[in-house]
Amino acid sequence: MTNFHILTLFPEMVMQGLHTSILGRAVERKYISIEAVNIRDYTLDKHGKVDDYTYGGGAGMLMQAQPVYDAWKAVTDRIAARQAKRFCRVIYMTPQGRTFHQELAQELAQEEDLIFLCGHYEGIDERVLEEIVTDEISIGDYVLTGGELPAMVMIDAIARLVPGVLHNTDSAVTESFYDGLLEYPQYSRPEIWHDRRVPAILLSGDHAKVDAWRMEQSLARTRERRPDLYEAYCKRNGPDSKSMKKLDKKL
Numbered sequence: 578m579t580n581f582h583i584l585t586l587f588p589e590m591v592m593q594g595l596h597t598s599i600l601g602r603a604v605e606r607k608y609i610s611i612e613a614v615n616i617r618d619y620t621l622d623k624h625g626k627v628d629d630y631t632y633g634g635g636a637g638m639l640m641q642a643q644p645v646y647d648a649w650k651a652v653t654d655r656i657a658a659r660q661a662k663r664f665c666r667v668i669y670m671t672p673q674g675r676t677f678h679q680e681l682a683q684e685l686a687q688e689e690d691l692i693f694l695c696g697h698y699e700g701i702d703e704r705v706l707e708e709i710v711t712d713e714i715s716i717g718d719y720v721l722t723g724g725e726l727p728a729m730v731m732i733d734a735i736a737r738l739v740p741g742v743l744h745n746t747d748s749a750v751t752e753s754f755y756d757g758l759l760e761y762p763q764y765s766r767p768e769i770w771h772d773r774r775v776p777a778i779l780l781s782g783d784h785a786k787v788d789a790w791r792m793e794q795s796l797a798r799t800r801e802r803r804p805d806l807y808e809a810y811c812k813r814n815g816p817d818s819k820s821m822k823k824l825d826k827k828l
């Protein structure tokens with residue numbers, strides 16, 4: 578069970594996006610919980626303001642420290658009341674962070690509670706980030722208008738690794754990035770479509786042969802499309818692993 582807490586100015590955006598399809602079902606069945614905390618609810622400003630101009634000048638507004646800190650404090654106090662462990666990772670979504678990847682998703686899926694902090698405008702006052710943030714994470718080298726979509730991307734990737742969320746546990750294992758390889762190609766009915774045939778081996782009923790073919794496809798694809806992942810895989814598995822020797826002979 579993982580509880581996701583999202584500190585945001587747009588709670589309806591994340592709640593709508595994360596309560597559909599597989600994650601919606603996982604919430605209903607209590608494998609995960611997702612709450613959005615509206616940072617604006619914690620501002621002490623009587624007009625509900627949460628942002629202000631930056632010291633030193635420059636374009637754009639900055640989210641102020643006080644409402645962000647108080648929203649975080651409310652969530653952590655609630656977590657502490659239920660959990661002996663007081664520490665909870667706080668992930669700030671920012672293009673300045675380290676890049677998100679599958680291994681980090683695996684690591685975070687072990688946590689009982691995760692807090693995501695979504696910034697807007699030109700960002701958040703540095704002082705509150707220094708006080709509460711444990712991880713600064715980017716989802717890629719491009720700049721989005723806010724941290725909500727990145728938080729949703731991360732939560733989707735993490736939640737599907739929480740036990741019970743996916744029906745068929747196999748699908749979390751045999752897929753792109755499991756063991757650092759890309760997934761093999763897959764086919765469904767009909768056998769012939771637009772004159773294209775499903776590879777004969779998949780219709781043979783010989784499971785060992787099918788598995789060997791899939792492994793070979795994964796290796797070949799990874800080598801061609803993501804040489805960086807292929808090289809890392811070779812290093813981990815040793816250059817003389819059986820499947821790679823076979824592939825080398827073929828190519």
Ligand code: ADE
Binds near residue numbers: 714716724727
């Ligand atoms: N906020 C804006 N752009 C982002 C990105 N690429 N990753 C994470 N958070 C962001």
